[in-house]
Amino acid sequence: MSKRCVVIGLLGVQLDQPRRARDRWAAWRPSVAICQQDDLVVDRFELLVDRRYTKLADQVVVDIQTVSPETDIRIHWIELQDPWDFQEVYTSLHQFTRDYTFDTDSEDYLIHITTGTHVAQICLFLLTESRYLPGRLIQTSPPAGRGRSLPMEAAAVQGTYQIIDLDLARYDELAKRFHQxxxxxxxxxxxxxxxxxxxxxxxxxxxxxxxxxxxxxxxxxxxxxxxxxxxxxxxxxxxxxxxxxxxxxxxxxxxxxxxxxxxxxxxxxxxxxxxxxxxxxxxxxxxxxxxxxxxxxxxxxxxxxxxxxxxxxxxxxxxxxxxxxxxxxxxxxxxxxxxxxxxxxxxxxxxxxxxxxxxxxxxxLPGLAERRSDIDPNLDFELQQWSRQSGHQVTISREARSAFLDFAMADSTPWKANFRDLNAAVIRMGTLADGGRITLAVVGEEIGRLRDSWQGLATDADDDSTENDLANVLGTERAASLDRFDQVQLVEVIRVCRRSRTMSEAGRLLFAQSRQAKAKPNDADRLRKYLGRFGLSWDDVNVTK
CATH class of the missing domain: 3.40.50.300 (P-loop containing nucleotide triphosphate hydrolases)
Incomplete structure (x- = not known):
């Protein structure tokens, strides 16, 4: 069994008013026209009327009954001192929704938004969208190509209508556009x-x-x-x-x-x-x-x-x-x-x-050291920026990229100047990249340069001396027995190891130049043997004694 069609709408004090007193059928009137549609049978019309316009309401009721005898018309009186006052209009219409008994199981409601002030139309939209009015919006329009004041026969179809369903599920494209x-x-x-x-x-x-x-x-x-x-x-x-x-x-x-x-x-x-x-x-x-x-x-x-x-x-x-x-x-x-x-x-x-x-x-805004997971995409961004600025495409080899990210994302890498350090590093590496390709050797050189710059900025409290570094690992007596050359070299190896997550990572950085000449470089093994000369292991240099 089909549902009964119920229209809810405001009396249009301008649009529903006949232009000619003696011939009220000489113009298109939306509240009447909605009941004249061949493919829309209105079983009931809930007409909201300001008490100041009772005479017009009576005339509209008679005319609707003339063109659509099957339509039951009910008048609902509303009090509006100022039809352009949003709060007053919304309160009145909201009260109507509270007083009215809706039967959505057996009735289909259409909310007419063609009549009334723009404020009233907005309020009807909001009440429908929020489901206080459990229906769909309907908009009526005069016949295409015909003015409102041209003569028409009472029995003729008066204009067109469009039903607007506010079911958000049907507006996925709008939602996608909003999210976009x-x-x-x-x-x-x-x-x-x-x-x-x-x-x-x-x-x-x-x-x-x-x-x-x-x-x-x-x-x-x-x-x-x-x-x-x-x-x-x-x-x-x-x-x-x-x-x-x-x-x-x-x-x-x-x-x-x-x-x-x-x-x-x-x-x-x-x-x-x-x-x-x-x-x-x-x-x-x-x-x-x-x-x-x-x-x-x-x-x-x-x-x-x-x-x-x-x-x-x-x-x-x-x-x-x-x-x-x-x-x-x-x-x-x-x-x-x-x-x-x-x-x-x-x-x-x-x-x-x-x-x-x-x-x-x-x-x-957090510093770069607080956003280590963003170093990877920012490296790509800086490379793109440098390529645009220099006019030359610059890329980085997979091995070189891995070495740089291992260094950049290590907890011990301070990034004292934050993104300025990263930008400067990419500019230097891009400038030194032969053929537009940043190699592992270029990365190794840049890592050393960054460490030197940060060491120069370090405070006395952070700048441990070579003797203290070695004494913590080898003991004071054994550290003092080493030649100065071995002391300086070993302390740098220890610092690289402490700033690296694995022995392979440390080895790639320490042997960045010489490993290029080897077909199958084993960086971890070379580092293990070097440390072994001093009786040290990976665990020894990564734990302060």
């Missing part, structure tokens, strides 16, 4: 790198959501070289692509500006404001109007600049140096810092009120 846009946004923030670190990916998801939802200041913290500047550029790119920002990205490292220069650079100056001010300068804050301002190392600003910046963020006004007239600029601020700004506040070097203002959304 989300993936594209994340890809922009990650520079297209397929990062693997779960914590970092969750961080990017949160930044993407905040970026597209607010214009409030964002604070990016983390060690130097963690990628704050690149991320700020990606945030701007994402907002600009979504047309949320129309102005430019203006960026400055606050560590490069000091004193009066900082004031002038940020806020601008008038002609003659100070010695050397030969012209007007609008400043970076004004240049960022309608755009984004990225202040890297914001902790380097002086207290005076911080005070003016706070006013500019809160009031969107500031006063250029030497001027009595305020300037307006509306920008979104992204601040970067490798300092602990809370500690800076406690030390009196950073304003507490400014920190409170820029710390609404704060994200700490």
């Amino acid at each position: 846009e989300q993936d594209e946004a994340r890809s922009i923030l990650k520079r297209g790198i397929a990062t693997k670190d779960a914590d970092f990916n969750r961080l990017i998801d949160r930044i993407e959501r905040v970026t597209l939802s607010t214009t409030a200041p964002i604070l990016l913290t983390g060690p130097t070289g963690a990628g704050k500047t690149q991320l700020a550029k990606r945030v701007y790119e994402l907002k600009h692509n979504r047309r949320q920002i129309v102005g430019p990205l203006v960026e400055v490292n606050c560590a490069t500006i000091r004193g009066e220069q900082a004031m002038s650079t940020l806020f601008g100056h008038t002609k003659g404001a100070f010695t050397g001010a030969v012209g007007v300068r609008k400043g970076l804050l004004k240049s960022a109007d309608s755009g984004m301002l990225f202040l890297d190392e914001i902790g380097e600003l002086g207290l005076d600049e911080q005070a003016m910046l706070l006013r500019a963020i809160e009031d969107k006004h500031f006063t250029p140096v030497g001027s009595d007239v305020g300037v307006r600029s509306d920008f979104q601020l992204i601040a970067g810092s490798n300092r602990d700004l809370v500690a800076e506040v406690q030390a009196g070097r950073f304003r507490e009120d400014l920190l409170a203002r820029i710390n609404l959304w704060s994200f700490r």
